[in-house]
Structures are given as C-alpha cells and as structure tokens.
Amino acid sequence: MPDYRVSPLVQELPATVPFVGPETQERNQGYLFKARIGANESVFGPSPNAIQAMADAASESWMYGDPEFYDLREDLAAHHQVESGNIMVGEGxxxxxxxxxxMFLQPGDTVVTSAGAYPTFNYHVNGYGGKLEFVPYRDDREDLDALIQKAIQLQARLIYVSNPDNPMGSWWDAESIESITKQIPENCLLILDEAYGEFAPPGTLPPLDLGNQRLLRMRTFSKAYGLAGMRVGYAIGNAELILEFNKIRNHFGVGRVAQAAARAALKDQAHLQRVLTQVKIRWRPSKKSRLKTASCPCRRHPTSSPSTVEKTGPLPRL
Incomplete structure (x- = not known):
C-alpha cells in the first residue's frame, strides 16, 4: 500500500492517458518515425514572423507571461470582430x-458526446467525475439531432461537438450547427470545438452568437498556425460566461514566448493562407468503404520510386 492517499475519485480512474505521444512510441519501438501524422501537426511550421517573435521573447522568458493575456486577447478580438471580454486564452x-x-461538472453529472470523438475531452470529464453518454456517428458524421435529444433526455450538463470533426474529418454546414445551438437544453453548455475551422470549406463556421450563454466555441494555434508546441488555444463566448474562467484557470499557464508567437502568427494571415493553399483539403467517396478520405498535397521524395510519396500538411485522422 502506498504511503499517500488520493481521493476516491482518482483511485477509481484508470492509469491511462488519452494520447500516447510519438516520442513515447519511438522509445518503445527503438526507432524514429519518418512522419508524424497521428497528431495532425503542421509540417509547414509556424510563420517566420512567429519564429522571430519567439526568438525575440526568449531573452525575457525569465518573466511570467501576462496573466490577463491582454495584448493577445485584444488581437484576437480585432481578428474576430468582438470585444476582448468575449475571449479567454488557455493552454490549447x-x-x-x-x-x-x-467549471460545470460535479460527480455524477451527465455529459453527452459522440462514440469515438476526441478522447481528451472524455479524459477531463472522467477526471471530474462526470458520466459520459455516447451517441454513435451517422454516415461518418456526429449525429447532431441525436446528441441534442440525448442531452435533453438525460438532463446533461455538457454536450461536446467538433466541427470539422476529429477524428473523422467530416463537417456540418453552418445552418445545421446554428440549428442545434438554438436547442441546447436549460442548464447545459454546448462546447463547439473548431480546432480545424481554418481548413473547413466556406459556409462551415456559423457567425458568432455572443448572446447565447449556453455555447462556447474553441479555437487553437496548434493546427493551421503550426504552433502545437506552444500550447495556445482560446474560447469565444458570452462575456459573463468567459468571466467564469477567471475563478479556476491557471493564470500563468501560457508563457511569454507562447503569447508572443501567437500574436505574430495571428498577424501573418498571408502565411496562414499559403499553408491552407498547400493543404488543399478536398473530399471524395471511397467505393469500397463508403468512408470519406482526405486528399493532401504530396510530393515524391527525390530518392524514392514513382509510387512512393511524402505526405505533407495536417490531415484529419480517419
């Protein structure tokens, strides 16, 4: 028996992690991967301006980052044409x-998500004692109507939807998303994960509805902006709802270098557009499996055979 005592909730949790990093897999297998596509990291990397901003900020890394993220939130507010009070920054x-x-869960509270959806969300729900209820995918997409109906039926506290979806890479149009945001049951919050929003076709992301206190939208600098190693993400929502984060968040969780990188990356929209142009996501039905598969820009390695290609760009996991 150990000499320490964790809470009963932690005692019941499995000793697992939602994502085994490629470094761990490389150590276990004894060789390095030639490509790291499982985590959807952008091989195009961050903006050169962001790289320079990180270098410039490195000499000041003896100081904590701004706990209010003032400059970054102002930049994000201008980018999204909202007020800075509608945005909260965090560690991805x-x-x-x-x-x-x-913020929302007590032990035993119900949370509705899709069976096979992003596992890190489930990891956090389990960590706070929430009860996960799963809805199957329908035609390779999250079943929006079924998610809402189950949330109503079970009086759920949280609903999780990613659009575009991870891991399937499918998406719903803005009209469909707006429809469910109007059906969120009382005392429930819909989390709309838009990590891959920059890659989505036009008409996928609905306009921001900052009056809806039952909706939070999440964005990140990890994917299209190529800053996965910096850990910078943010929530967009109603100002009163956003203020609740201040009660529990780690105020020094995003460092000075990371904040500088995110600001520079956001300002370099030309680099972002170059990345999106190179990725060129398009979809086609597979005759054998009916699954939708992603087409990515590929280039042949100079020493390879004609049938060997090197994939580039962040891809949806299928």
Whole structure:
C-alpha cells in the first residue's frame, strides 16, 4: 500500500492517458518515425514572423507571461470582430476543455458526446467525475439531432461537438450547427470545438452568437498556425460566461514566448493562407468503404520510386 492517499475519485480512474505521444512510441519501438501524422501537426511550421517573435521573447522568458493575456486577447478580438471580454486564452483547447469540465461538472453529472470523438475531452470529464453518454456517428458524421435529444433526455450538463470533426474529418454546414445551438437544453453548455475551422470549406463556421450563454466555441494555434508546441488555444463566448474562467484557470499557464508567437502568427494571415493553399483539403467517396478520405498535397521524395510519396500538411485522422 502506498504511503499517500488520493481521493476516491482518482483511485477509481484508470492509469491511462488519452494520447500516447510519438516520442513515447519511438522509445518503445527503438526507432524514429519518418512522419508524424497521428497528431495532425503542421509540417509547414509556424510563420517566420512567429519564429522571430519567439526568438525575440526568449531573452525575457525569465518573466511570467501576462496573466490577463491582454495584448493577445485584444488581437484576437480585432481578428474576430468582438470585444476582448468575449475571449479567454488557455493552454490549447485541451487545457480549455479541462477548465470547462471543472467549471460545470460535479460527480455524477451527465455529459453527452459522440462514440469515438476526441478522447481528451472524455479524459477531463472522467477526471471530474462526470458520466459520459455516447451517441454513435451517422454516415461518418456526429449525429447532431441525436446528441441534442440525448442531452435533453438525460438532463446533461455538457454536450461536446467538433466541427470539422476529429477524428473523422467530416463537417456540418453552418445552418445545421446554428440549428442545434438554438436547442441546447436549460442548464447545459454546448462546447463547439473548431480546432480545424481554418481548413473547413466556406459556409462551415456559423457567425458568432455572443448572446447565447449556453455555447462556447474553441479555437487553437496548434493546427493551421503550426504552433502545437506552444500550447495556445482560446474560447469565444458570452462575456459573463468567459468571466467564469477567471475563478479556476491557471493564470500563468501560457508563457511569454507562447503569447508572443501567437500574436505574430495571428498577424501573418498571408502565411496562414499559403499553408491552407498547400493543404488543399478536398473530399471524395471511397467505393469500397463508403468512408470519406482526405486528399493532401504530396510530393515524391527525390530518392524514392514513382509510387512512393511524402505526405505533407495536417490531415484529419480517419
């Protein structure tokens, strides 16, 4: 028996993690991967301006980052044409999901999500004692109507939807998303994870509805902006709802270098557009499996055979 005592909730949790990093897999297998596509990291990397901003900020890394993220929130507010009070920054969407679980859940509270959806959300829900209820995918997409109906039926506290979806890479149009945001039951919050929003076709992301206190939208600098290693994400929502984060968040969770990188990346929209142009996501039905598969820009390695290609760009996991 150990000499320490954790809470009964932690005692019951499995000793697992939602994502085994490629570094761990490389150590276990004894060789390095030639490509890292499982985590959807952008091989195009961050904006050169962001790289320079990180270098410039490195000499000041003896100081904590601004706990209010004032400059970054102002930049994000201008980018989204909202007020800075509608935005909260955190340690990637993963960190923001943990904060939301802490803010809204008590042990035994019901949470509705899709069977096979992003596992880190489930990890946080379990960590705060929530009860996960799963809805199957329908035609390779999250079943929006079924998610809402189950949330109503079970008086859920949280609903999780990613659009575009991870891991399927499918998406719903803005009209469909707007429809469910009007059906969120009382005392329930819909988390709309838009980590891959920059890659979505036009008409996928609905306009911001900052009057809806039952909706939080999540964005990140990890994917299209190529800053996965910096851990910067943010929530957009009603100003009163956003203020609740201040009660429980880690105020020094996003460092000075990371904030500088995110600001520079956001300002370099030309680099972002170059990345999106190169990725060029398009969809086609598979004759054998009926699954939708992603087409990505590929280039042949100079020493490879004609049949060997090197995939580039962040891809939806299928």
């Amino acid at each position: 969407i993963d960190g923001m999901l943990g904060y939301v679980a802490r």
